Amino acid sequence: MRILLIGGGGREHALAWKLRQSAHCQTLYAAPGNAGIAQVAECVPLAAKAIPDIVAFAKRNAIDLVVVGPESPLIAGLADALQEAHILCFGPSRAAAQLEGSKAFAKQILAEVGAPTAPFAVFDDPDAARSYLRTRFLEHPCVIKADGEALGKGVFVCETLSDALEAVEFLMVERGLGTAGTRIVVEDRLYGREMSLLCLTDGQTALPMPPVRDYKRALDGDRGPNTGGMGCYTPLPDATPALIEAALRQIVRPVISEMARRGTPYRGVLYAGLMIQDDQPYTLEFNCRFGDPETQVLMPLLEGDLVELALATIEGRLHETSVRFAPRAAVCVVLASGGYPHEYRTGLPIEGLEQAIESPNVLVFHAGTRTENGQIVTAGGRVLNIVGLGDTVAQARENAYRAVQQIRFEGMHYREDIAAHG
Numbered sequence: 001m002r003i004l005l006i007g008g009g010g011r012e013h014a015l016a017w018k019l020r021q022s023a024h025c026q027t028l029y030a031a032p033g034n035a036g037i038a039q040v041a042e043c044v045p046l047a048a049k050a051i052p053d054i055v056a057f058a059k060r061n062a063i064d065l066v067v068v069g070p071e072s073p074l075i076a077g078l079a080d081a082l083q084e085a086h087i088l089c090f091g092p093s094r095a096a097a098q099l100e101g102s103k104a105f106a107k108q109i110l111a112e113v114g115a116p117t118a119p120f121a122v123f124d125d126p127d128a129a130r131s132y133l134r135t136r137f138l139e140h141p142c143v144i145k146a147d148g149e150a151l152g153k154g155v156f157v158c159e160t161l162s163d164a165l166e167a168v169e170f171l172m173v174e175r176g177l178g179t180a181g182t183r184i185v186v187e188d189r190l191y192g193r194e195m196s197l198l199c200l201t202d203g204q205t206a207l208p209m210p211p212v213r214d215y216k217r218a219l220d221g222d223r224g225p226n227t228g229g230m231g232c233y234t235p236l237p238d239a240t241p242a243l244i245e246a247a248l249r250q251i252v253r254p255v256i257s258e259m260a261r262r263g264t265p266y267r268g269v270l271y272a273g274l275m276i277q278d279d280q281p282y283t284l285e286f287n288c289r290f291g292d293p294e295t296q297v298l299m300p301l302l303e304g305d306l307v308e309l310a311l312a313t314i315e316g317r318l319h320e321t322s323v324r325f326a327p328r329a330a331v332c333v334v335l336a337s338g339g340y341p342h343e344y345r346t347g348l349p350i351e352g353l354e355q356a357i358e359s360p361n362v363l364v365f366h367a368g369t370r371t372e373n374g375q376i377v378t379a380g381g382r383v384l385n386i387v388g389l390g391d392t393v394a395q396a397r398e399n400a401y402r403a404v405q406q407i408r409f410e411g412m413h414y415r416e417d418i419a420a421h422g
């Protein structure tokens with residue numbers, strides 16, 4: 001098959017690496033890709049959001065299957081545009097991607113099916129939001145969320161009423177995130193451990209992948225600002241079969257059934273962001289795609305053929321399919337540019353990549369990299385994902401951090417506590 005992968009981060013490098021191993025993959029293009037993806041695919045300079053250009057490219061190049069990494073093109077309707085052009089797309093329709101595109105929509109579906117999630121209210125008017133917060137905060141701290149797509153910047157976990165009122169001011173009055181914040185969701189704050197549960201679903205059957213723990217804060221000990229993710233690992237000691245089954249029974253399957261009942265079946269990867277509070281899973285959010293960096297630990301453990309899984313998802317055959325993962329561990333450490341998630345420099349040469357991948361238990365997936373005069377240089381905030389594999393999390397962690405020591409670029413920073421405390 002001729003396959004086009006959309007995106008250019010660490011998630012997409014992991015997907016490209018796995019797609020390349022498929023017996024079905026004859027030609028692999030990536031738009032726009034990065035320096036690592038260029039080692040396994042032909043990169044084409046198309047932005048992930050340029051839907052008409054992507055469809056035109058796919059038609060011109062007789063693409064059979066498009067695999068979409070990021071959420072933006074899905075929320076904007078890439079899968080629908082490809083379907084109209086009779087090209088297979090691994091990723092949900094625009095209507096189904098609303099589970100990520102609108103937090104109010106996701107909460108309403110969760111409420112409709114009675115799935116566990118924090119109590120919430122939706123507001124279009126800042127005065128109404130303020131008066132709700134003044135009462136609610138007497139009993140419970142709240143979280144303020146921009147309804148629309150906000151590239152991870154739309155959630156404010158508030159300690160005090162004044163923090164919450166400030167978030168309302170920023171989103172609804174100053175329009176700090178543009179139209180994303182004209183509507184907000186206010187929900188009770190939950191406390192516990194987070195878990196990313198990614199499932200393949202064809203609209204009826206859901207096949208879970210091993211839960212992953214993602215580290216969002218920039219600094220050790222979960223301090224510092226939020227980032228796109230500084231690392232992750234799997235398997236999780238606290239992700240018992242009973243907990244996963246509860247999440248499937250109470251959250252994932254009812255939501256999938258409800259989407260199908262509404263005539264907008266969800267086909268693709270449904271990523272449930274969960275908070276485990278008192279041994280019970282609560283839904284924080286849905287994502288309509290693979291996670292980044294979760295994919296960087298899942299793809300190396302996935303046994304079987306990703307193209308076959310994508311086709312079974314698209315064609316509604318997951319009930320006769322199984323998804324198997326090696327009973328091993330994987331730990332991903334993100335190497336970021338100095339200053340990230342704030343301002344950082346790019347174009348800095350990266351040394352040590354060859355030495356790092358000499359071990360069979362290490363994989364390096366590129367995120368923000370490009371090639372300049374034959375030298376791989378930094379090109380983004382998150383630069384590289386170093387993945388260590390092992391029979392235990394401790395071994396995988398050791399392998400990852402040993403490889404990290406071999407890589408150098410000016411200003412490089414990373415967390416030292418990924419997978420350190422379970």
Ligand code: AMP
Nearest residue numbers: 118143155157187188189190273284285
């Ligand atoms: P979301 O994009 O909705 O998952 O929110 C981003 C992050 O904000 C989550 O991964 C959590 O760390 C945090 N968060 C979101 N909702 C809540 C909540 N109700 N209680 C506590 N933390 C939350």
Ligand code: GLY
Nearest residue numbers: 214229291292293
């Ligand atoms: N790891 C968080 C995300 O992919 O949204």
